[in-house]
Amino acid sequence: MLIENWHQKEKLETKGTRDGFGDAILELGEQNPNIVILCADLAESTRTMNFQQKFPERFFEMGITEQNMALVAAGMALSGLVPFMCSFAVFSPIGNLTQIRASIAYNQANVKIVSSHSGISVGEDGATHQATEDIAIMRAIPGMVVLTPCDFEEAKKMTIAAAKYKGPVYLRFERPKTPVFTKKENPFEIGKAQILKDGKDVAIITCGSLVYEALLAAKDLEKEGIYAMIVNNPSIKPLDKSTILEVAKKTKAIITVEDHQIEGGMGSAIAEFISQNFPVPMEFVGIEDSFGESGQFEKLRAKFHLNSYFIKEKVKQVLKKGRVNS
Amino acid sequence: MDRIQLKKIANQIRQDIIEMIAEAGSGHPGGSLSIVEILVSLYFGGILKYDPQNPHWEERDRFILSKAHGAPALYAVLSRAGFFDKSELLTLRKINSRLQGHTDRIKLPCLETSGGALGQGLSIGIGIALAALYQKKDWQVFVLMSDAEQEEGSTMEGMLCAVQYKLNNLVGIIDANRFQIDGRVDEIMGGKTIKERYLAFGWEVIEVDGHSFSELFDAFEKSKTIKKPVCIFANTIKGKGVSFMENKAKWHSGAPNKEEEKFALMELKKEAEGL
Numbered sequence: 004m005l006i007e008n009w010h011q012k013e014k015l016e017t018k019g020t021r022d023g024f025g026d027a028i029l030e031l032g033e034q035n036p037n038i039v040i041l042c043a044d045l046a047e048s049t050r051t052m053n054f055q056q057k058f059p060e061r062f063f064e065m066g067i068t069e070q071n072m073a074l075v076a077a078g079m080a081l082s083g084l085v086p087f088m089c090s091f092a093v094f095s096p097i098g099n100l101t102q103i104r105a106s107i108a109y110n111q112a113n114v115k116i117v118s119s120h121s122g123i124s125v126g127e128d129g130a131t132h133q134a135t136e137d138i139a140i141m142r143a144i145p146g147m148v149v150l151t152p153c154d155f156e157e158a159k160k161m162t163i164a165a166a167k168y169k170g171p172v173y174l175r176f177e178r179p180k181t182p183v184f185t186k187k188e189n190p191f192e193i194g195k196a197q198i199l200k201d202g203k204d205v206a207i208i209t210c211g212s213l214v215y216e217a218l219l220a221a222k223d224l225e226k227e228g229i230y231a232m233i234v235n236n237p238s239i240k241p242l243d244k245s246t247i248l249e250v251a252k253k254t255k256a257i258i259t260v261e262d263h264q265i266e267g268g269m270g271s272a273i274a275e276f277i278s279q280n281f282p283v284p285m286e287f288v289g290i291e292d293s294f295g296e297s298g299q300f301e302k303l304r305a306k307f308h309l310n311s312y313f314i315k316e317k318v319k320q321v322l323k324k325g326r327v328n329s
Numbered sequence: 330m331d332r333i334q335l336k337k338i339a340n341q342i343r344q345d346i347i348e349m350i351a352e353a354g355s356g357h358p359g360g361s362l363s364i365v366e367i368l369v370s371l372y373f374g375g376i377l378k379y380d381p382q383n384p385h386w387e388e389r390d391r392f393i394l395s396k397a398h399g400a401p402a403l404y405a406v407l408s409r410a411g412f413f414d415k416s417e418l419l420t421l422r423k424i425n426s427r428l429q430g431h432t433d434r435i436k437l438p439c440l441e442t443s444g445g446a447l448g449q450g451l452s453i454g455i456g457i458a459l460a461a462l463y464q465k466k467d468w469q470v471f472v473l474m475s476d477a478e479q480e481e482g483s484t485m486e487g488m489l490c491a492v493q494y495k496l497n498n499l500v501g502i503i504d505a506n507r508f509q510i511d512g513r514v515d516e517i518m519g520g521k522t523i524k525e526r527y528l529a530f531g532w533e534v535i536e537v538d539g540h541s542f543s544e545l546f547d548a549f550e551k552s553k554t555i556k557k558p559v560c561i562f563a564n565t566i567k568g569k570g571v572s573f574m575e576n577k578a579k580w581h582s583g584a585p586n587k588e589e590e591k592f593a594l595m596e597l598k599k600e601a602e603g604l
Contacts, residue, residue: 070483082461084463106449109433109435
């Protein structure tokens with residue numbers, strides 16, 4: 004699953020998950036003439052500029068009309084095309100939610116909603132550009148698939164899987180360059196989680212580029228005699244219920260880690276399932292009911308308690324909870 | 330089909346609307362009655378290409394009811410055109426019905442889109458029109474909007490987009506019945522300048538009496554020759570055909586009681602006798 008020497012962070016190649024999308028959409032464009040892109044004045048940022056150059060007749064500049072963009076995408080999908088509509092999560096899906104809800108989701112239109120900039124990892128642009136509510140919003144929409152990749156390689160496979168899937172999909176990519184630590188040949192499937200590292204004491208269920216921070220935390224914890232399982236959970240909806248259940252039964256303690264509000268995020272999705280099926284102590288790493296701010300993304304992660312240091316703290320908390328309960 | 334026949338159909342559709350909404354106990358009679366001639370001219374006047382036996386026929390023209398609260402009128406027209414049995418009309422708004430209060434394409438697949446949230450139909454139509462151009466198809470797209478719906482920001486985004494892409498396969502029709510829930514469209518938000526806005530954005534505007542078949546046909550014919558997006562601004566009467574509903578914001582939504590239903594049907598039947 005993991006590449007060799009994955010723990011040597013300084014030696015790893017770093018690339019944005021949005022770049023994985025950009026590469027994959029270009030490949031898909033060559034294979035399928037029905038794939039079209041709608042762009043809201045962000046071709047370079049969303050990594051669609053290569054597609055634009057290669058397939059100008061299938062690249063539709065929508066300007067800063069995100070509501071119009073969602074509806075045009077719906078109309079194109081109803082006419083047999085496979086539109087990928089691309090922007091930042093704060094603008095789409097948050098800025099055009101009612102259009103996505105009523106005209107894409109309710110129509111079961113085959114539209115892929117792509118965000119290149121999500122979470123506080125957007126960095127220097129600050130809070131208005133840092134979507135930390137989008138997972139909660141999108142996973143509440145009936146029939147919506149919600150996906151987010153842990154690295155560049157997974158982003159590519161995820162984009163290809165989304166194109167093959169018939170129906171609305173929300174793809175949540177990230178801006179910064181982050182370590183590429185999974186193998187090219189790892190399978191990706193909508194509705195599947197992957198155990199990246201085995202462990203018996205606690206499961207860290209995580210998504211996005213923070214998966215790497217969770218791996219680093221797990222490696223450190225081994226020195227303290229704590230063996231954490233790392234579960235990469237790119238398919239927030241549909242959830243891989245059988246893997247999550249198996250993991251809960253084995254470790255009997257879970258923490259979740261994501262670059263998103265704790266309220267309603269990936270961790271909430273896990274908690275909803277676990278509390279009904281196999282309740283175990285849980286802790287959540289995520290944004291704690293606040294807006295982000297400007298700053299280099301790793302510094303923001305430290306400030307907002309989203310790095311390996313805080314993951315380790317939460318692991319210790321959940322283990323304490325487990326002992327009290329038993 | 331001659332004008333008398335079209336008028337007879339319009340009259341029958343109006344009776345259907347009254348019966349459906351009365352049976353349902355709720356609905357939007359005013360804005361359903363105002364669009365009858367527009368729908369009848371499209372579906373029975375040879376404007377739209379369609380095949381009720383094959384509702385997803387690739388070459389069909391696409392009609393989108395953006396003001397989807399007018400759904401009873403569309404359902405009555407679609408059933409009369411042969412898309413489904415007339416007996417289904419009285420299931421409107423009832424549990425397990427395919428005829429939802431606002432249109433649902435998954436339940437009723439002969440619809441082009443689901444609808445109900447205002448301001449969305451125009452840009453869906455733009456997406457379909459762009460897909461036609463990209464796929465080199467010559468279907469036409471017709472979007473029927475309300476005048477109040479022009480207040481929605483998304484409608485204005487669509488107005489820009491249609492012109493930017495020089496869509497000559499898109500016709501927007503505005504049912505200008507002049508009333509919305511809280512009162513008169515021209516007193517609520519920007520309703521005095523709808524035509525001016527379309528012109529300023531670069532559309533061709535054709536103004537017609539939305540209850541006159543000859544004016545509607547002339548406008549549809551003319552729209553085919555214009556190489557840019559066309560807005561047919563159709564002046565209509567909210568509640569048209571039922572005297573106590575005409576020009577009353579109150580009848581935007583609501584259902585006639587038994588007595589009102591009887592009176593409305595009596596008026597319409599009397600009108601039919603005169604045709």
